[in-house]
Amino acid sequence: MALYQEWADQIKSYNRNIKLxxxxxxxxQIGLGIFMVIYNFYIRELGFNELVNGKVISMTFLSTALVLIPAGxxxxRAxxxxxxxxxxxxxxxxxxxRSMVESQELLILFSFGTxxxxxxxQVxxxxxxxxxxxxxxxxxxxxxxxxxxxAANVVGSxxxxxxxDVFSLFLPELESIRFTLVAGSALFLAALLPIFRLKEVRIENQTDRKFMDFKRGIPHKASLKIIILFAVAQLMIGFGAGLVIPYLNLYFADRFMASNSLIGLVISLGQGATAAAMIIGPMVVRRLGEVxxxxxxxxxxxxxLLLTAYTQHFWLAALGFLFRQALMNAGNPIQMSLMxxxxxxxxxxxxNSxxxxxxxxGWAIMGPVSTGIVLKYGSYWGYAAVFTITAGIYLVGSTYFFFVFKAMDKTKSAISATKTA
Structure with a gap:
């Protein structure tokens, strides 16, 4: 009850911009959730192999990586x-x-555009x-x-x-997937309505002081150093995630022959568990500090993660996936708040960019690596290998994060203040 009251008081205190x-x-995220679950199957239904899937995913994240700094x-400044x-x-x-095109070149081109x-x-x-x-x-x-x-990804998944599955009762498999992707696109576009209603209040003359004349040196050196340190940690996590996360639906389909609905259910449960873990994140911070x-x-x-890698039982794999998903992602809002x-x-x-x-x-680089390993070693040992490599990368990334940022782990006051506000 106390936890509920804490969150209820928090939400009431937020302004209209935050709520919109x-x-x-x-x-x-509902629209993207639909795409995340289904688009791999769309590519497969068009007759392309997993290497094309890898290229499509890789190009999406590569293009994002290229434009994030200018966008940031x-x-x-704007x-x-x-x-x-x-x-x-x-x-x-x-x-x-992307829901309409069928040639390999256009699939890759529009994934780049996405x-x-x-x-x-994002930025x-x-x-x-x-x-x-x-x-x-x-x-x-x-x-x-x-x-x-x-949670929105849960709904989308x-x-x-x-x-x-419903559309496939009346339509060929390709068309049923296409109609689902179109629905996801429409939901994404619906986000324009609340964004239009946002009211932007810029701090007067804020732009004038941003990115000071570079002749005077690197602006805000302390901030730039912190950004670089966070970037190294995030790069390692991105390398690990890029090996497994884009292909979890294919993992369940290839290793266990699971249906689309069952895969959607498992991925949704994983996202639901993540949402719950994120909600209790501030409680963990109060006890341990952010880092x-x-x-x-x-x-x-x-x-x-290792349980998911090596089990041959569907529900054990699903259980491993649920806990890995929740625990690994629960720290994301804490890390963002710290930064x-x-x-x-x-x-x-x-x-942020x-x-x-x-x-x-990390996703762009490791996507083709993951599909190549799975194609070479098969649905059991291939996925076992990429999941194990990911576990090793996560271990290194977490260790780095602790030793680099432990000096920042001094303040729990913001959370405590919020609790008593």
Missing amino acids: TFLANILT VMSD SRKKLMLFGAFSTGIILFT GLASAFI SIIPWLAENSQPEQRVHIFSIHFAAMT LLGGILT KAIVVLQMLSLPF MSKVDDSMKGLA VNQMVFNL
């Missing part, structure tokens, strides 16, 4: 609302187009939430943001699997 941003985030600079509008509209249109367009939302939303909140609110706000994102909370949550996920609290306001967009750029770069 949450709604826009939910709509985009634009977000800091209008975050306009960038989110542009990103939502262009991404929705490209997703719709990454470019979606970057403008703007976190700084936007930070600017529209107080420091003591941010751990809770980012927890709600990431939990809502994950369920809809993706169920709609495809230790992140590291402990990530370390606890590793045994479950936003340590970086100067004029560099928040850049910090660098953080996401290196993560996407």
